[in-house]
Amino acid sequence: MADSAQDKHLPPTERRLQKAREDGQVARSRDLAHFAVVAAGLALVMFAAPSLTQWLRDLMATGLRFDVRMVTSPQMMGERLSQLMYPALALCLGLGVVTGLVAMAAAVVSGGWVWTFKPLMPDFSKLNPLTGLGRIVSKAQIGDMLKACLLALILASVGAAYLWAHLNDFALTQSMPLPAAFIAATDRISTGLWLLMIVLAASAMVDVPLQRFMHRNRLKMSHQDMKEEFKQQEGNQExxxxxxxxxxxxxxxxxxxxxxxxxxxxxxxxxxxxxxxxxxxxxxxxxxxxxxxxxxxxxxxxxxxxxxxxxxxxxxxxxxxxxxxxxxxxxxxxxxxxxxxxxxxxxxxxxxxxxxxxxxxxxxxxxxxxxxxxxxxxxxxxxxx
CATH class of the missing domain: 3.40.1690.10 (secretion proteins EscU)
Known part of the structure; x- marks a missing residue:
């Protein structure tokens, strides 16, 4: 008779943890990845703020500079749009590569490096709708969903409170010259991102050990599992x-x-x-x-x-x-x-x-x-x- 979930109360052995790692099952913290991405983006913005401000100002000035010939010629407007799009695309692509590398590094920090193709192999048992429904309504999935909702609520509350407290400051940027408005908006956004990063850091500090605990809890073993593993390692005693x-x-x-x-x-x-x-x-x-x-x-x-x-x-x-x-x-x-x-x-x-x-x-x-x-x-x- 198969062991029920209540029977699996023994901690996982090193062999079971190693086998789970070989199958691609490790503890990963999404909150740590979110914090690392926001922190890297904020650090990049602060480091490149002067150059980025000047580049955005020049880009906007170039985009607003046109004459009658450009307005009346759709072809020239398309060329101008391409000229403006390529620098912006290069900026977004570079930022995406940096944040992707940071997210990968955060995943390695939380769960270690795992090189396996097993998670990519087709598993037709996952096509069963009843099995999929069971995974969706499982305690682990419900817990992750509630945790994500709580984090989103906290982030939204902090962001809304910050915007409400500095609403007048953002409104005053409309009356400032363009260079000064860029600088003021950058300062306000950076401060808001710092607050969000603090929230994400606190969440990551809680989520990393929580994910490790949940990972080991999912791999708990029963007495029958222990016996089967012992037989596999030591061989059949008979x-x-x-x-x-x-x-x-x-x-x-x-x-x-x-x-x-x-x-x-x-x-x-x-x-x-x-x-x-x-x-x-x-x-x-x-x-x-x-x-x-x-x-x-x-x-x-x-x-x-x-x-x-x-x-x-x-x-x-x-x-x-x-x-x-x-x-x-x-x-x-x-x-x-x-x-x-x-x-x-x-x-x-x-x-x-x-x-x-x-x-x-x-x-x-x-x-x-x-x-x-x-x-x-x-x-x-x-x-x-």
Whole structure:
């Protein structure tokens, strides 16, 4: 059963946030973009105010200068209109490019840089009118609409209050000479824009963290989502368990295949079994080629007997080798003396059986350091293969 929206109360993981970013879903603040555009436009106007005032005055003077020939010739009026339109178009185009770049920079600041074409891919599910209606009347859309209406109301109130307070000043510009009227109007408009920019700055300061909070809130996860993500990252646990079981089985087969090549198997007498091999030409010390506990120990013993590998019952040594030794590694240094005595006895037995030496005496007790014998500790029940 699908989780309802009420079940999604867990914060989104880093993986979910990264996947949403790859899909083009990031927190964007429109109020920050509005503030940046107005601030950049105001800064540009203030920086270029003298030159802009002179340019507008010259443009207006040129536009109002005409003679009878221009009035009576529609073609010349069209040429004059083109001459006046191109500078104005260049000014608007330059201002549009600057404000566009500023808006892009504000978007990057609020949500970071995201390079993806996924939002541009066709999504036919959006053509469903019921789904579209659900998006329109959603809480997020209603909240954005109310926030935009509130901001528009505040901006309109501030602008209306400013115009009402300076209505006489704007009216006096009609009686001023044209250069002075331009300067006065520029000052009044700049001051009004400053007030609007303050309102937009306050709105952006609230909207940026609000959009981030809403973005994370939309990406909240349920317990089922967490489980699915964990499965995707870690893999299916049943499959991993089967793979580990196959790896253990393969390791056991390889280990049992190495038992016939061993020189000796030390047992305890049924709980642990450790197969040792030593070649003085290629090894610096005896190496453990197989080891196991319980059923695996019995299997190692059976393979050793079938392969006529000597099996020695030495519980302390078997326990110490199993507890402190590692498969396919040399025996611990502290057990060199004990293993050397055992291997020497085995080699003497082989020589006696081959008629190359006298029959050796019984093997004396094997000295094993007490700290290496885990006899008093919990007995391992899992084989270390």
């Amino acid at each position: 499959v991993k368990g089967k793979m580990k079981q196959r790896m253990r089985e393969g390791s056991r087969r390889r280990m049992l295949a190495a038992v016939p090549e061993a020189d000796l198997v030390v047992m305890n007498p049924t709980h642990y079994a450790v197969a040792l091999k030593y070649d003085d030409a290629s090894m610096g010390a005896p190496r453990i080629v197989a080891m196991g506990a319980d059923l695996l120990a019995l299997k190692i013993r059976d393979v050793a007997k079938e392969s006529k590998v000597p099996v020695l019952q030495s519980p302390p040594l078997a326990r110490a080798l199993y507890a402190h030794g590692e498969l396919d590694r040399e025996i611990p240094l502290a057990l060199y003396s004990a293993v050397a005595q055992v291997l020497a006895h085995v080699f003497q037995l082989r020589a006696a059986l081959a008629g190359r030496a006298a029959w050796p005496s019984d093997l004396p007790p094997i000295p094993v350091p007490p700290e290496l014998d885990p006899h008093n500790t919990a007995r391992p029940t899992e084989d270390k293969a």
